[in-house]
Amino acid sequence: MTSYIFRRLLLMIPTLFGIMLINFVIIQAAPGGPIQQIVAKLRGQTSDVDSRLGGTGSDIGSSTFSSDALHESTYRGAQGIDPALIKELEKQFGFDKPPYERFIKMIGNYITFDFGKSYFRDQSVVSLVASKLPVSISLGLWTTLLVYLISIPIGISKAVRDGSAFDIWTSGVVIVAYAIPSFLFALFLIVVFAGGSFWNIFPLRGLTSDNWHMLSFFGKIADYFWHLTLPIIAMVMGGFAKLTLLTKNSFLEEIHKQYVTTARAKGLTENRILYGHIFRNAMLIVIAGFPTAFIHILFTSSLLIEVLFSLDGLGLLGFEAAMSRDYPVMFGTLYMFTLLGMALHLIGDIMYMIVDRRIDLSASRG
Numbered sequence: 001m002t003s004y005i006f007r008r009l010l011l012m013i014p015t016l017f018g019i020m021l022i023n024f025v026i027i028q029a030a031p032g033g034p035i036q037q038i039v040a041k042l043r044g045q046t047s048d049v050d051s052r053l054g055g056t057g058s059d060i061g062s063s064t065f066s067s068d069a070l071h072e073s074t075y076r077g078a079q080g081i082d083p084a085l086i087k088e089l090e091k092q093f094g095f096d097k098p099p100y101e102r103f104i105k106m107i108g109n110y111i112t113f114d115f116g117k118s119y120f121r122d123q124s125v126v127s128l129v130a131s132k133l134p135v136s137i138s139l140g141l142w143t144t145l146l147v148y149l150i151s152i153p154i155g156i157s158k159a160v161r162d163g164s165a166f167d168i169w170t171s172g173v174v175i176v177a178y179a180i181p182s183f184l185f186a187l188f189l190i191v192v193f194a195g196g197s198f199w200n201i202f203p204l205r206g207l208t209s210d211n212w213h214m215l216s217f218f219g220k221i222a223d224y225f226w227h228l229t230l231p232i233i234a235m236v237m238g239g240f241a242k243l244t245l246l247t248k249n250s251f252l253e254e255i256h257k258q259y260v261t262t263a264r265a266k267g268l269t270e271n272r273i274l275y276g277h278i279f280r281n282a283m284l285i286v287i288a289g290f291p292t293a294f295i296h297i298l299f300t301s302s303l304l305i306e307v308l309f310s311l312d313g314l315g316l317l318g319f320e321a322a323m324s325r326d327y328p329v330m331f332g333t334l335y336m337f338t339l340l341g342m343a344l345h346l347i348g349d350i351m352y353m354i355v356d357r358r359i360d361l362s363a364s365r366g
Contacts, residue, residue, distance in 0.1 A: 002354055005346065012342050017107070019338050023101050025326065084266070106331065115332035120324055125332035129319065135207050135313035138228060143235040143296045151240045152286065155247025160274065160280075162252060170244075178241035183304035186234035190308065194230060202230050205310040231309045239297060243286070250282040288352040291344035360363050 087096075097105075109116065115125035123131075154174075158167045191197050194204045203209070209223050254260065255278060262272045303315035314333070321329035 008346050016338055020335060023334060025035050028099055044351045110335050116328040117330050121327045125328050129333060132312060132317050135311045140294055140297045142232050143239060143297050146236050147239045147243055151243035152247050154249055155244045158248040161253035172243050174241045177237050181237040182234050186305055186308045189230045189234055203227050207311060230307050234305055241331060247286055250285055251278060254282040256279045288348050291348045295341050295344045
């Protein structure tokens with residue numbers, strides 16, 4: 001196992017480098033840039049995104065990347081702006097250097113976890129990410145736990161009662177849940193339970209109430225879950241369908257194997273066979289997929305939910321950074337989350353070997 005982990009860690013280096021390089025090249029070809037945002041502000045043409053972010057030209061931080069298309073497009077929109085100011089801005093952003101120099105400097109800084117400062121917020125990238133983590137971790141962690149707690153029992157029951165009425169109607173529920181997008185179900189919850197047209201039971205904004213610091217310990221916990229109820233329900237609805245079917249199919253595959261027939265011939269009870277023999281083998285792929293499921297829910301499933309429920313998390317941060325061309329935030333978060341994703345995938349593979357000692361990934365070349 002040690003040699004396998006070491007090889008995987010070594011493979012992370014070129015993988016991470018390749019991902020950063022590809023995205024850097026794509027950004028070079030993309031129109032627009034931070035200097036254009038500042039020029040627009042200077043000309044009184046502040047974009048909607050910048051107005052929402054509340055950025056100003058004085059909030060510029062230093063960084064190392066830009067777009068080759070920047071100069072031409074910037075000067076087209078910079079009529080009436082002093083060219084010396086444009087040159088000064090380019091120098092302050094680091095856009096006066098060729099792309100390969102900017103990329104090399106960016107990677108060098110990232111190796112030491114120096115991610116720079118946001119262009120349009122007077123904060124470092126690390127502090128921005130840290131301030132958004134509570135929301136995203138809350139959504140990702142509780143959603144993943146609930147998805148597993150709901151899906152595994154239902155999947156096992158469906159496998160044991162395969163073809164029964166219970167299996168048929170639960171399959172209908174699973175299909176409907178999978179077909180409805182999370183954001184549409186979230187809108188339904190808002191209309192019904194958050195003051196839309198019917199009841200005003202749950203709050204519609206933020207992770208906690210304004211008076212959260214004045215509440216007792218148990219009051220804070222209750223307020224926290226009160227705000228998370230609707231967002232988590234919306235995310236769980238779209239997340240438990242796949243895992244339910246995966247659990248059912250895993251158990252069905254094990255139920256029809258020879259060792260189960262042998263156990264029954266020895267007179268073991270069905271519960272003993274199910275939870276003493278089948279469970280460990282069938283749950284292998286389900287348990288090992290937990291890190292991957294968490295990273296998927298954490299970084300890819302919460303953007304629209306955050307917008308609808310006014311939750312300021314990582315999904316919203318990444319979207320606003322892309323729209324405003326805040327390159328330090330874009331590349332910094334990409335680097336951190338890619339590294340975290342690869343680490344969690346490695347943990348998932350290690351869990352395979354821990355759960356089932358028959359698996360020896362060190363014998364493979366991957």
